[in-house]
Amino acid sequence: MALEVVAKECVEDQDLEAGLALKAEIFFRTTLEDWKRGEPRTASIAFLGDAVVGFIPLALRPFKLAPGVVISTAFEHCVGTRKEYRGMGIGTAMIEAARGFLEGRAHALCVYRGHERSAAYNFYAKTGHHDLHYVRRLRSAGRSFGPQEGVELTRGLPPVPDLGSRMLAVYESAHSRYGGYPVRAESSWKKADNRGYWNFWASENGRLLGHLLTRERNDIPLTDGKPGKPILMVMEMAASDQDGEVARRLLKAAIHAAAENGLAGVVAPICDCGPFVDAYLDVEMQPGPRNNIVMALPLDVEGIVHGAWKSRFDPDLEVKVWTPRREFFLTTSERPSRASVLLEMKDDTLVKWVMGRLDLRARIREGSVTAVGANERIISALADALPFTPWVFHHLDYI
Ligand SMILES: CC(C)(COP(=O)(O)OP(=O)(O)OC[C@H]1O[C@@H](n2cnc3c(N)ncnc32)[C@H](O)[C@@H]1OP(=O)(O)O)[C@@H](O)C(=O)NCCC(=O)NCCS
Structure with a gap:
């Protein structure tokens, strides 16, 4: 059966409300106010007559490919087609529409996707997305550590003047020779400013040497199933001059804090290269299978x-x-x-x-x-x- 689907950019508030309502049915709720307050976004939306049957939020992000090489990207997330209409070409139609309306605005559509045996991976592969980068989860494996000298824990961000610029300097010093991440700005860490975040700060004589941002959450099962026990999920780590000793102290402090507070440990979704892989292995965190992928469809x-x-x-x-x-x-x-x-x-x-x-x-x-x-x-x-x-x-x- 050929459906008369119309897919296009979602620009009107009324359509956005309908798209967000569909997203809430399939994933979780985002209000129109939150949508407008967050990072720059647009969306692809699909209609069957007057009814919204598909919605793809797109976060517009400058993305670093390599030192000095930045492209503009649109990151797909909460990609959803109304249940009764899946497998009928609606998702593909929304991607095709995005190819058109993003012309001149984004070099590539990108997505962080779950593991390669998931059903939805198939959708991204079939619509022309390519695997670029693999991520696996490392887990603390029962090894315990005491409190770490020079490392402080805050829930949310500490009220330090110029914190953003200090974190930016540390981040750049750690990662300047790498690519693969949205370009950082002083405001990039705002989302870590809530009590769900357990943030660790290594400093010496008032100078920030490194930060480890973690978030308390239930462990994500590797396959579909019940969420696991509460853990600290590593959201980002950076240490000036790629200092492995600072990175080890930050990780030990997090493993210690998790144990002290009855959490099941520390889980770090990271890739196999990067400045701190040895630090994770040195504190005996155990690698699991690769289970996340950065995919891209160049426009x-x-x-x-x-x-x-x-x-x-x-x-x-x-x-x-x-x-x-x-x-x-x-x-x-x-x-x-x-x-x-x-x-x-x-x-x-x-x-x-x-x-x-x-x-x-x-x-x-x-x-x-x-x-x-x-x-x-x-x-x-x-x-x-x-x-x-x-x-x-x-x-x-x-x-
Ligand atoms: C993933 C999703 C958005 C795809 O939308 P859709 O409208 O069904 O996609 P299409 O009909 O355009 O399918 C395009 C291709 O992907 C394949 N595909 C889509 N969903 C698939 C699934 N769940 N399992 C296997 N293949 C799938 C289709 O078979 C089709 O291939 P074909 O042309 O060779 O038949 C939809 O299945 C959905 O909403 N899933 C639930 C939410 C989700 O998992 N989202 C993705 C993660 S954020």
Whole structure:
């Protein structure tokens, strides 16, 4: 049965109210006031006649791919089709509408998605989203620690002048060589200012050395089922100069606070690289299976390269890309005596490359990217211009 679905950007308050009501039925309630107060957002909405049958909130976020490389993204969350109408193309129609109305406003649709065997993962894969980054949960495993010197615990944020700028300095010092996160600003930590957050601060002579933001919540089961016991969920950790000793003290303080307060431990959703992985392992937190994914559906591959990465390419080089679905110039040169290169790859490979998640040298060596007109020097220059970048994940950004 072909449905007469109309999917479009949700702009009117009345439609937003209806979309949020559907979201409340499927997920949880957000008021119109909260919607407008939060980070910049829009939404894709689907109608069947006058009835709202689908709604996708989209948080508009500048997102760092690599040092100095920022794109604009729209993060999908609470993606929902009314139950009776699932599997009829409504979700796909909303994604297609978003592709249109986000043109010129976002380089990519992104989503934080649960594990790969979940049913909804299938939806994102089928609508053209690509896996970029994997996250797993590490759990404290019963090892106990005492109170940690120089580490203070506050519920919410402490009333420290310039706290935002201090946290920003610490965060940047810890993560500047990484990508994979929404660009931080002094206001980024506002949501950690409530009593549900147990925040740990390492300082020395009044100087902030590091912070560990955790949130008290019920453990999330790995598969569908009842929520687990209350734990402290790591939302973000940062230590100046990537100082592992500070990170270890912060984690020990959190494990201690959890035990003292009858909580079942500390759980950290993190990825396998990042400045503090060794600190987590040193305090004997145990890795679980990978169970979250950062996925992206680029809306404007050429815009990402020509905008965010362009200054890194050799201006004398002309690079054409071929995939089974498209052909375009990655870079062009105005000069007559230019080298011209053709790179051939699958679309998934192209997406990972332009998002900073692919090592071009390795792909050429193994043959999954093939090249015409390139030599070692040119391949190196291209791989360095658009390099694989390690990404970090903070649960604070989860939406
Ligand atoms: C996920 C969801 C939004 C998809 O919306 P939809 O309107 O059913 O999507 P479509 O009909 O456009 O489906 C597109 C493709 O994804 C597949 N797909 C969609 N939902 C699926 C599911 N739950 N399990 C397996 N495949 C699914 C469809 O089979 C279809 O593939 P096909 O074209 O090869 O048949 C909808 O199932 C839903 O609201 N689920 C509950 C909420 C949820 O889990 N949201 C996602 C996490 S935030």
